[in-house]
Each structure stands twice: as structure tokens, then as C-alpha cells.
Amino acid sequence: MFSNKRNLALSIFLPVQILLVQIAGKHPSFIEYYYSNGIYNYISKFLRIAFGWLPFSFGDVLLAYLLFLLLRFLYRLIKSRFKNITSKLLSFTAILSIIYFCFYFFWGLNYYREPLAKNLQLKQATYTTEQLVALSKKLISKTNEIQINTTKSDTIKVTIPYLQKEIYQKALLGYENIATKYPQLKYRHKSVKSSLMSLLQSYNGTSGYMNPLTGEAQINDKIPKNYTPFVTCHEMAHQIGWAAENEANFVGFLASISNKDVYFQYSGYKTAMRYVIYEIYKRDKELYKEIYQQINIGIKKDFKESYNFWQQYKNPFEPIVKKGYNAYLKANKQDKGIESYNYVVDLLVSYFKENEL
Numbered sequence: 001m002f003s004n005k006r007n008l009a010l011s012i013f014l015p016v017q018i019l020l021v022q023i024a025g026k027h028p029s030f031i032e033y034y035y036s037n038g039i040y041n042y043i044s045k046f047l048r049i050a051f052g053w054l055p056f057s058f059g060d061v062l063l064a065y066l067l068f069l070l071l072r073f074l075y076r077l078i079k080s081r082f083k084n085i086t087s088k089l090l091s092f093t094a095i096l097s098i099i100y101f102c103f104y105f106f107w108g109l110n111y112y113r114e115p116l117a118k119n120l121q122l123k124q125a126t127y128t129t130e131q132l133v134a135l136s137k138k139l140i141s142k143t144n145e146i147q148i149n150t151t152k153s154d155t156i157k158v159t160i161p162y163l164q165k166e167i168y169q170k171a172l173l174g175y176e177n178i179a180t181k182y183p184q185l186k187y188r189h190k191s192v193k194s195s196l197m198s199l200l201q202s203y204n205g206t207s208g209y210m211n212p213l214t215g216e217a218q219i220n221d222k223i224p225k226n227y228t229p230f231v232t233c234h235e236m237a238h239q240i241g242w243a244a245e246n247e248a249n250f251v252g253f254l255a256s257i258s259n260k261d262v263y264f265q266y267s268g269y270k271t272a273m274r275y276v277i278y279e280i281y282k283r284d285k286e287l288y289k290e291i292y293q294q295i296n297i298g299i300k301k302d303f304k305e306s307y308n309f310w311q312q313y314k315n316p317f318e319p320i321v322k323k324g325y326n327a328y329l330k331a332n333k334q335d336k337g338i339e340s341y342n343y344v345v346d347l348l349v350s351y352f353k354e355n356e357l
Contacts, residue, residue, distance in 0.1 A: 004087065010094035017097065021104055025112040025333060036113040036241050037184075043106055044239060045189055047215025052191030057218050059211030060196040069095070099213075107212035110243035111332040116250060120182055122350040129287070131349055132280050136291055138357045139273040144296045146266045154296040157305065160225045160263045168192040168219070171232045174259030185251060187240050192232060194221035202313045204321040207231045210238035224305050229267035230256050244334060246343035249275070250351070253344070270299065272348055279345045 024031060051058045073092055077085065117124045150158050162170070168190070175187035195201055195208070195218035208219040208231045217235035219228065234252035242248045249271075256268025273295075281288040326338045336343065 004090065007087075007090040007094040010097040011090050014093060014097040014100060017100055017104070021109070021112075024109065028112055028114045031109055031112045032114040032119075035109045040107070040110065040241055044215055044241065047106065048189040048191035048239065051214045051216055052189055054193075057193045057196050057211075057216055059214035059216045059218060062213060063197070063211070066099070103212050106215070107210075107238075107241075107243070108332070110241045111334070113241070113243075116242060116244070116247040117347060117350060119184060122347065123353070124346060124350045127346070127349040129280070129283050132276060132283070132345070133287070133291065135349060135352055136273065136276045136280060137294070138352070139269055139276055140291070140294050142357055143266065143269045143273050143299060144294075146262060146269065147296050147298050150262055150266065151298055154298055155301075156298045157301040158226055158263070158266055158298065160228070162225075162263070164194050164219070164221050164228070167225075167228050168232055170259065170261055170264065171229065171236060171255065173261065174233060174255035174257075174264055175236065177258040177260070178254050182254070185237075185240065185254070187236055187255075191215055191239070192217040192219065192236065194219055198222045202309075203315055203318065205310065205313070205318050208235045210235050215239060222309075224302070224309055226263075226267060226302055227271070227306065229259075229261075229264040230271045233264075233268070243332070245329070246347065249344035250347040253348070254351075270302065272344075274303075275342060275345050276348060278342065 073088070077088055116122075144154070147158055148154050160167070171192065172187065172190055175185065179186040193216055197218075198220045199222065201207070201209070201218075201220040202222050206220060207223050207227065208217065210217050217232070217239055219232055219235065221228075223231065230252055233255040234248050236255065237248040237251035240251075242251050253268050253272050256264045256271075259265060259268075277288060277291055280291060322338060329338065330336075
């Protein structure tokens with residue numbers, strides 16, 4: 001009886017939680033001060049200390065276990081021909097209520113914090129195509145320069161010589177450097193790991209993810225290594241509280257280019273360049289073709305490698321997964337869904353108005 005009462009109470013608490021999150025979401029200054037710059041700092045550090053020392057991804061194991069519970073629940077429900085369905089649904093909803101609480105309390109409320117631009121004092125404004133073109137040329141020039149200096153030829157693809165664990169460790173140096181200018185981007189207590197579900201991530205089209213229940217950054221170790229430094233910095237940005245994808249992209253970019261390691265700089269500038277020229281592509285395809293010709297052949301080989309990698313994992317279920325993720329992002333204050341990643345261009349334009357490339 002106690003179990004049923006507990007499940008009922010937790011089930012009733014679920015819609016209450018949803019309402020409270022929506023109310024809190026309308027007060028970003030409250031979230032920023034009391035949660036993102038307050039209690040979350042302690043929660044995130046605790047989680048990274050608690051699970052960071054493990055040589056494997058505990059978050060992946062936890063997700064696999066939760067998936068097992070879901071499948072077992074469905075199996076038993078069907079096998080019993082929906083006998084005692086009310087009790088079983090209450091039990092399921094109770095578990096869902098606990099997960100919902102942990103998600104938002106451990107990390108998810110960061111979706112509702114004040115914008116990163118305000119936090120870093122960046123002056124945002126509508127940008128023109130001319131500004132995009134000017135920035136793209138600078139980014140192309142910088143990326144070309146790093147590629148040639150690294151390979152001694154504009155036709156050779158950059159090859160990162162590090163192991164995965166070395167990349168994860170070196171990523172800390174970029175955050176140490178950027179924290180001298182932006183203390184609010186300080187990162188401590190590393191918890192970055194190769195995902196046990198890298199193959200699954202490849203099939204669902206993701207390069208990495210941050211597990212909000214364990215605070216671990218999970219990296220798809222099957223992606224082309226030239227993208228791993230930026231992806232690592234991106235997921236670390238989520239860990240320090242930047243939930244919005246465009247903001248995590250920007251923080252990841254800053255951490256990458258602030259790293260003294262040339263391979264991190266290359267990964268960061270190359271990724272920023274792709275976002276900017278893609279924005280030009282959406283506005284003027286002929287102009288895009290003209291600008292694309294300025295990119296070194298070695299970098300284009302890099303793009304081709306990435307394209308071929310993702311093509312080999314194309315499958316009928318990927319669009320369904322992306323639609324689900326798109327809905328998830330929209331439910332968490334990212335109105336453009338997956339397109340939110342591309343909104344990093346706004347932050348890049350604002351940043352380079354005040355900073356030299």
C-alpha cells in the first residue's frame with residue numbers, strides 16, 4: 001500500500017514539476033543568480049568528482065539500464081495482457097517523475113538562464129551578408145594558415161597525432177587560458193570520456209553528448225579525429241552550465257582557439273568557418289561557391305572525410321531520432337530546434353566586432 005501511495009504522490013508531482021519549471025523559465029535572472037551561478041556550481045563539481053575518476057562512462061551504463069527497465073515494463077505489460085495497468089502506469093510515471101526532477105535539478109534549468117551574450121558583455125545586432133563575407137574570409141585565411149603551417153602543403157589533410165585520452169586532457173588547457181579573460185568559463189574537475197555507445201551515436205548522427213544525470217561528457221570516438229577537439233570543448237561547455245547548443249558551440253570555439261595546441265586551434269577555426277559559410281550558403285549560393293574556392297584543398301579533404309563518415313551511417317531511423325531531438329530542444333527554449341546550433345554565427349559576428357582574429 002505504501003508503495004502505491006508513494007507512486008501516486010510522485011506521479012502527481014510530475015505535472016507540478018513541469019509547471020514549476022515553466023514558471024522558473026520566465027525568470028532568467030533568478031535562474032542565473034540562484035541556480036546557474038549558485039547551486040549548480042556545487043552540483044556539477046560533485047558529479048564530475050564522483051564519476052570523473054571512473055575509466056568508463058557510467059552515464060552510458062545508466063542509460064542502458066533505464067532503457068532495459070523501459071523494455072521490461074513494456075514486455076510485462078503486454079505479457080500480462082494489460083492486467084493491473086493502473087498500478088503499473090503509476091509505477092512508470094513515478095520513475096519518470098524522478099528522472100524529470102534529476103534532469104532539471106542536476107543540469108536542465110540552465111536552459112532558462114540569461115543569454116551568454118549578456119554574460120560575456122557581447123553587443124549583439126542583426127548582421128548583414130557583407131559582415132558574414134568579411135568574417136568568412138578572415139576565418140578561411142586563419143584556417144588555411146594553420147593547415148599549411150601544420151602540413152607544409154595546402155593539399156595535405158591535417159592529421160591529429162593524439163590518442164583520444166590525450167585530446168580530453170589537452171582540452172583543459174584551452175579552458176584555463178580562456179578563463180583568464182572570462183572567469184565565468186572556468187572549468188575544473190575533468191570528466192570527459194569516450195562513449196560506450198559511440199556506434200549508436202554514429203547511427204543517430206551525434207558527435208557527443210553530456211549526461212545531465214552523471215555530469216559526464218561523452219564523446220563519440222568514431223568521428224574523424226580532426227573534429228574531436230572542438231566536440232570535446234563543446235561538451236565541456238555544457239558541463240559548466242551552457243545548455244543552449246549555440247552557446248555551447250561558441251564557448252567550445254573560444255576554448256579551442258585559446259588552446260596553445262595547434263590542432264585545437266585548427267579544429268576550432270575550421271568549425272567556426274563552416275558555420276559562417278553555411279549561413280552564406282543559405283543566403284546566396286553563388287556567393288558561397290565563390291568563397292568556398294578560397295579554402296585550401298587539404299581542408300576540403302577534411303570536409304570530405306567528415307561527409308563520407310556520416311554517409312556510411314545513414315539509416316531510416318536517424319530522421320526519427322533527429323525529430324525527437326528537435327522537439328526536445330524546442331521544449332527547452334530553443335525555438336529553432338536543431339537549427340539552434342547554427343545560431344552560433346550571431347555570437348561569432350558579435351565577438352569579432354570587438355576582437356581581432
